[in-house]
Amino acid sequence: MPICENTPPLTSRLHQLSKLIEREANARYQAELGITHSEARILAATEGSSAALSVVELARAANIDKSQASRMAARLVERGLMCRTSDSQDERLAQHSLTASGRALHRRITRIAHEFDNMLVATLTPRERMALERAIGKVADATVTTFG
Known part of the structure; x- marks a missing residue:
């Protein structure tokens, strides 16, 4: 069944929702x-x-660009939340x-994120929550399958 043509495109609505959530998460963090929401994602x-990550791997995992990941990693190292091990052959592979301290902070981030998630879905019935989880999973899987 196609999405109603009288509503904004789903991609626009999801983007708007994502930005609103990110702005509020950033304010809470x-x-x-x-820390910023992006630092929390790093x-x-x-x-x-299960292993230490390079800046390229951090960027990919946190879904941010490499230069932003590099700056954030440096700030987090400076604050004592991450440690950096240099590669003697290639500095890019640090x-x-x-x-x-970083693991302890991550536990606090997780608690705040779960509280925020619960607030977001508080208006939904348990059945609606399950339907939302399934729908998000299906759209995410289809997106990955289609676009990589």
């Missing part, structure tokens, strides 16, 4: 933790990896991992 990408 700044106020409570002193920490999450690092925590979610690896980043979380420190104990």
